[in-house]
Amino acid sequence: MTAEPSAAPLIERHRATLDKALQAIRTREYWSPHPEHPKAYGDGSGLGPAEGKAAFEAVLGRRFELGPDGAEQPGTDDWTGGERSPYGIDLGVSYPHPDIDVLLPAMRAAMPSWRDAGPEARAAVCLEILARINARSHEYAHLVMHTTGQAFAMSFQAGGPHAQDRGLEAVAYAYEEQTRVPGTASWVKPQGKRDPLRLTTTFKAVPRGIALLVGCNTFPTWNGFPGLFASLATGNAVLVKPHPRAVLPLALTVRIARETLAEAGFAPDLVCLAAERPGEGLAKMLAVRPEIRIVDYTGSTAFGDWLETNARQAQVFTEKAGVNTVVIDSTGDYRGMLANLAFALSLYSGQMCTTPQNLLIPRTGIDTDAGHKSYDEVTTDLAAAVEGLLGDDARANALLGALVNPQVRERLDGAAALGKVVLASREVRHPDFPDAVVRTPVMVALDGSAPDSEAAYLSECFGPVSFAVAVDSTDAALDLLRRTVREQGAMTVGGYTTSAAVERALEEVCEEECAQLSLNLTGGVYVNQTAAFGDFHGSGGNPAANAALCDGAFVANRFRTVEVRRPA
Amino acid sequence: MTAEPSAAPLIERHRATLDKALQAIRTREYWSPHPEHPKAYGDGSGLGPAEGKAAFEAVLGRRFELGPDGAEQPGTDDWTGGERSPYGIDLGVSYPHPDIDVLLPAMRAAMPSWRDAGPEARAAVCLEILARINARSHEYAHLVMHTTGQAFAMSFQAGGPHAQDRGLEAVAYAYEEQTRVPGTASWVKPQGKRDPLRLTTTFKAVPRGIALLVGCNTFPTWNGFPGLFASLATGNAVLVKPHPRAVLPLALTVRIARETLAEAGFAPDLVCLAAERPGEGLAKMLAVRPEIRIVDYTGSTAFGDWLETNARQAQVFTEKAGVNTVVIDSTGDYRGMLANLAFALSLYSGQMCTTPQNLLIPRTGIDTDAGHKSYDEVTTDLAAAVEGLLGDDARANALLGALVNPQVRERLDGAAALGKVVLASREVRHPDFPDAVVRTPVMVALDGSAPDSEAAYLSECFGPVSFAVAVDSTDAALDLLRRTVREQGAMTVGGYTTSAAVERALEEVCEEECAQLSLNLTGGVYVNQTAAFGDFHGSGGNPAANAALCDGAFVANRFRTVEVRRPA
Known part of the structure; x- marks a missing residue:
């Protein structure tokens, strides 16, 4: 403790990683030095699964x-x-x-x-x-x-x-x-025929x-x-x-x-x-x-x-808090869109600051690769996709986790009263933890033109609750998106469209209201997930976050x- | 106005200057593309002296x-x-x-x-x-x-x-x-034996x-x-x-x-x-x-x-506002120090946010290359240096300028009542502008141990007023410096010392209280002048400025x- 601090060995150990990190924040390509697969750990490379569990149990009580x-x-x-x-x-x-x-x-x-x-x-x-x-x-x-x-x-x-x-x-x-x-700079200012002015300047970062x-x-x-x-x-x-x-x-x-x-x-x-x-x-x-x-x-x-x-x-x-919106205008991969949204709504029971809350769907329906789909078809199909994803209890438990606190459960229980339930929540039993509160998400249909719905979709309802908001048109969806981000803030915005014009309009709204946009996600990347180095989490420019x-x-x-x- | 904006010719014209500026903010060496000598302008390179004066007169009235x-x-x-x-x-x-x-x-x-x-x-x-x-x-x-x-x-x-x-x-x-x-990044995340996840990400700076x-x-x-x-x-x-x-x-x-x-x-x-x-x-x-x-x-x-x-x-x-301090511990160039400080106190009648206000001088005096100097000798010699610098009216006008507003004049007039005047202000007549209020600076001696002096030296007295504050020792000066920066903020701190230990102690105070320090300036660089690219103006870390x-x-x-x- 009284020795002179020396971080030299640590600099030697970690400088290469630091350099790679410095490169990654410039290129913003995928990079991580931390394996994300549990099997990568143990056997000499950190604690293995059993050791981790034992370490956890050792601190209890x-x-x-x-x-x-x-x-x-x-x-x-x-x-x-x-x-x-x-x-x-x-x-x-x-x-x-x-x-x-x-x-x-x-x-x-x-x-x-x-x-x-x-x-x-x-x-x-x-x-x-x-x-x-x-x-x-x-x-x-x-x-x-x-x-x-x-x-x-x-x-x-x-x-x-x-x-x-x-x-x-x-x-x-x-x-x-x-x-x-630099730590030190040499400042030499010419003075015509006279000697130059010369300073040695040091710069130091102070906390x-x-x-x-x-x-x-x-x-x-x-x-x-x-x-x-x-x-x-x-x-x-x-x-x-x-x-x-x-x-x-x-x-x-x-x-x-x-x-x-x-x-x-x-x-x-x-x-x-x-x-x-x-x-x-x-x-x-x-x-x-x-x-x-x-x-x-x-x-x-x-x-x-x-x-x-x-x-x-x-x-x-x-x-x-923020209210995250997905604008659904059209899609070239209807099944992919449904699967992707079902996963996004289910992961950690919607208890992510990035989980979509409002799905804005034209009441006239949307064009898809599987034909035109009415508003009711879209909500019904999305509900079915969630039910399919979470039909198996083991899988449901692995995706949903438990409700973090009683307030989330109260919000979930109260959501049905806000509109027409198009996807009902169900209770899932956890095999190992009988007292865990595990619930599938609820989706409630709301009319975006009905003034009495506004209170619901224009405030954050944190937890496994989403609103399928029927809007008059994609233009109306863009207007509501703009208003929602400006007034409530948003950590994420999603959009599905096959139209270049709508894509550009979505970008324009997000640029003006300063929100991060994910377009046409239909595979294994979800609107609520961001990765260090590649993605910014939040924009710092709308009410959801100042950084x-x-x-x-x-x-x-x-x-x-x-x-x-x-x-x- | 309705044409598509095109800055391409301007990029071509200015890219090289931008690149040099980018280099200068990294090296922090002296650099400027803007000649500071009036004679560099005119004859095809901007407005000359007469043209500038004519342009000014043309906007009047x-x-x-x-x-x-x-x-x-x-x-x-x-x-x-x-x-x-x-x-x-x-x-x-x-x-x-x-x-x-x-x-x-x-x-x-x-x-x-x-x-x-x-x-x-x-x-x-x-x-x-x-x-x-x-x-x-x-x-x-x-x-x-x-x-x-x-x-x-x-x-x-x-x-x-x-x-x-x-x-x-x-x-x-x-x-x-x-x-x-980058404007666009390609994000490719490996997925073991499965296909990698691939995204194209665009990044855009928005106001x-x-x-x-x-x-x-x-x-x-x-x-x-x-x-x-x-x-x-x-x-x-x-x-x-x-x-x-x-x-x-x-x-x-x-x-x-x-x-x-x-x-x-x-x-x-x-x-x-x-x-x-x-x-x-x-x-x-x-x-x-x-x-x-x-x-x-x-x-x-x-x-x-x-x-x-x-x-x-x-x-x-x-x-x-802030209160700028100079700690005078000792010097290897007594005449250079006096001349430098006299200039710093006189320039623009002390109406710079960076002008020194409090000169902290041990009451036991200081060691210099010209022998030990008592507190009284230091203040007398500094007063004489200012009087010498401003003895000629033409030179005084060229250095002092005019008082910017009546409040500065009131402050100057009131300063004599705050302590013992060791340098009296005098009125200077401007040959071209008889109504200009031109005054040489006043210096007032204060006892740093007398509680009734605190109100004077612990607040900003913006204008041509400085305080020669007698302190018990250099350590006492450092303490007062620390307190002044912490409570009142400072845009600049100056120090004169031949002691490596005092130098380090000054740096330590400035690092802890976050103030910019100039040491032993005796030539043509003054504590109240900072240059773009080379110097930071303010620190953003003390009460004088948040940036x-x-x-x-x-x-x-x-x-x-x-x-x-x-x-x-």
């Missing part, structure tokens, strides 16, 4: 020490916790509850040597943290599954390798941004302060890693305030980060956990502390807006550059 | 048409104006007063083709605007001189070539930021909306061009709301921009002027309009804070990237 040995997080005044898995298990894990007036000064004290280490060393340490997280992907899969309700396959991939990709992407952006200016990560319930790692690693890689300390129902995956992340930092000779308090007591409102209190200079948040619009309004001393990055994962704007204001000039 | 012919700015409901030169001339120019509800929709309507033109075409058009501004540097010199009170040489350089450099720098950053992702530039009185072009060109180059329309006392330089800028845009086939309403009636408070009204998505502002802390708090729908970039000119953060959030995915 105990205090979760953040470590490292001899350097536990300072300022613990109590232990708190009370997570219950959406699969019906009480996790029984308790976490240090911090005395903030002890913890924040300790975090500030940890920063100077981290700042002085420079962008490359910080990137290397971040990549080492990610590598250790990656090796424990099987463990993470269980932690994510039992805090979010995701099915195992998804919690493995989205909570593991894909989240790691997003973290790595943030590190690459942070490194690139900090190294756009803003302590960054607060306010985690979410559904994707604690995928949505949390970008902000965490962007802040850490730019020299800030990071205080992780997890969602009270999804502490475990981020607590393990904090533990791995602390251990890695300490081994590299840095103060482990650069990364700390702030677990809260029930109803404590710790995020609200922390977000306005003067020491907190960056906030990353994923969650409700109400609290996101509160943060943007009140945490004025901080850079605030928010992902909030995109991940671009220059996501990292550029997490640090500042201090210039020192001296006569040469 | 008239309506200022914004053009271009046949496409005057829409929504003019009146004419307004009332600028009076700090040199005592009524300019008599009136400007269109806009009906905002007509003007803003016209600006929005101008945006799509500008957005679709792409980053390279936008950069080329911006460079053409700058080239035309550059050719009229002699005209600008008079416009800036007679709105700001700068002396001619400074208004020529800072208001002309140096401001153009800052604008060009912003264009380079904007171009680079928008082109960090946020209408940008509002709120101009300042002292440096309308130098402080205005970065935001104007950063917003325009990223696809936004820009509404220029000048300071009521410094409309003319920005009105000419708007006219040149409109003319250039129209000639390149774009709508001139991409750049408009919003001149206000006396006391109208137009900036406050405009800043919260939903169409305004970006605000750039230089001015008082009170209004800057108001903008940051209230213009929540916009990205807000502010430069506000730096110019870095990635200054441009990255002025646009967003819209992604469209299609199966390949």
Whole structure:
């Protein structure tokens, strides 16, 4: 701990990966150093399936020490916790509850040597943290599954390798941004016949302060890693305030980060956990502390807006609610479209911020490769596609996962009253977890011209609820799309059309309202999935989020550059 | 106007300059395509001195048409104006007063083709605007001189070539930021034995909306061009709301921009002027309009804070008040230090946001190459250096310029009451402009340990007023520096020391409090001067400004990237 920090071996270990990541954010071609298949792990390459499960079980019912040995997080005044898995298990894990007036000064004290280490060393340490997280992907899969309700396959991939990709992407952006200016420049200004003016100028990236990560319930790692690693890689300390129902995956992340930092000779308090007591409102209190200079948040619009309004001393990055639309004008692959949409609506029970909610379908029907289809045929066929996809309980469980909280279930139960149910939800029994609440999605038909339907389709109904909105025409669909994005925001927009003009009109709306568009997806890519390096998640330009994962704007204001000039 | 926009010839004309600018922001070596010597202009290379003066005189006492012919700015409901030169001339120019509800929709309507033109075409058009501004540097010199009170040489350089450099720098950053992702990417994800997933993804930079530039009185072009060109180059329309006392330089800028845009086939309403009636408070009204998505502002802390708090729908970039400090610990060039500081305190009568205000000097004196100097000797010698520099009236006029407004004069007159005057201000007569208010700077000695002095040195006293603050030691100076930057902000920090330890301690304070540091300047570079490409102006990390000119953060959030995915 008192040794001079030396990240040299880590730079050597990870520089090639960093370079590949830097290339990938420029080309935006597919790339990942983190295998997404569970079978890629084990046998010497990280924890295998059984080891991951055992590691998960070993933390249950105990205090979760953040470590490292001899350097536990300072300022613990109590232990708190009370997570219950959406699969019906009480996790029984308790976490240090911090005395903030002890913890924040300790975090500030940890920063100077981290700042002085420079962008490359910080990137290397971040990549080492990610590598250790990656090796424990099987463990993470269980932690994510039992805090979010995701099915195992998804919690493995989205909570593991894909989240790691997003973290790595943030590190690459942070490194690139900090190294756009040289460490030292020679400034020589000619002065005609007189001697030139000569200065030696140094430039140094300095952190803003302590960054607060306010985690979410559904994707604690995928949505949390970008902000965490962007802040850490730019020299800030990071205080992780997890969602009270999804502490475990981020607590393990904090533990791995602390251990890695300490081994590299840095103060482990650069990364700390702030677990809260029930109803404590710790995020609200922390977000306005003067020491907190960056906030990353994923969650409700109400609290996101509160943060943007009140945490004025901080850079605030928010992902909030939105209403995602799919415009269905026509298709050259009717079956492919139905299958693709059925999957998109079912995955994780529609509990993704990117899941489509409003399907806008002309009431006159649509032209397809299988002939003209009336509005009723489209909704009936789509309902059948979902029922087919989820007809088998094992498959349904593997796709749907469990409802993350009682509010989602209430919303699902209330959806039938909003209009005509064209696809009814059914209860699915989970063979291993009898208390898990597993439900197939509901689809409700609404009339886009009926004013009393607006309240339903113009607000987010988070969970396995979609609306088949009958509109007068594709033009009317485009108008409603525009209004929806402008007023409610959207993380994703989908479109199906065989018309070049409609395609261009969809693009035009998305360019003007700043939304990410997926066109004519009929295969194995879904509108609600984005990949690090290739895709931006959100645009940062409509009310659903004020930032995109991940671009220059996501990292550029997490640090500042201090210039020192001296006569040469 | 109805022709398809084609910026191809402009790209050809300016691509090489853009490439050099892109290189300069990376190397941060000295570079400028805009000669700073007045003699470089004329004889076929822009307006010469006489032509510039004639052009200035031709606009006086008239309506200022914004053009271009046949496409005057829409929504003019009146004419307004009332600028009076700090040199005592009524300019008599009136400007269109806009009906905002007509003007803003016209600006929005101008945006799509500008957005679709792409980053390279936008950069080329911006460079053409700058080239035309550059050719009229002699005209600008008079416009800036007679709105700001700068002396001619400074208004020529800072208001002309140096401001153009800052604008060009912003264009380079904007171009680079928008082109960090390719226009099209091919995304191919392997699927083991199955066919890979294939997408074609397009990325497009889209503007946020209408940008509002709120101009300042002292440096309308130098402080205005970065935001104007950063917003325009990223696809936004820009509404220029000048300071009521410094409309003319920005009105000419708007006219040149409109003319250039129209000639390149774009709508001139991409750049408009919003001149206000006396006391109208137009900036406050405009800043919260939903169409305004970006605000750039230089001015008082009170209004800057108001903008940051209230213009929540916009990205807000502010430069506000600060208190600039010079720590005087020791020097190896006593005469050089005195001469350098005397110049820095005198230039433009201390009316630069970067002018030093507090000189922190140990009460035990300092070691120098000319022997130990007591606190009194240092202040006396510095006062003598200022008096020597400004002893000749012609030289004094050429350095000082005129006081920009009556408030500066009141502050100067009130300074003597704050402590012991060690350098008295004297009135200088201007040979050409008898009504100009020209004053040499005042320096007041304050005791840094006396609580009743704090109110003086811990607030900005904008104008030709500096405080020689006696501190107990260099350590005490460092503490006061830290406190001053943290509480009041600072655009610049200076330091004089021969000690490596003190140098490092100064750097440490500046790194922690995020301030730009100039060390041991004794020659022809002054702490209050920064150059585009080489230097950052402000840090964006202390209360004096929330942005730096110019870095990635200054441009990255002025646009967003819209992604469209299609199966390949």
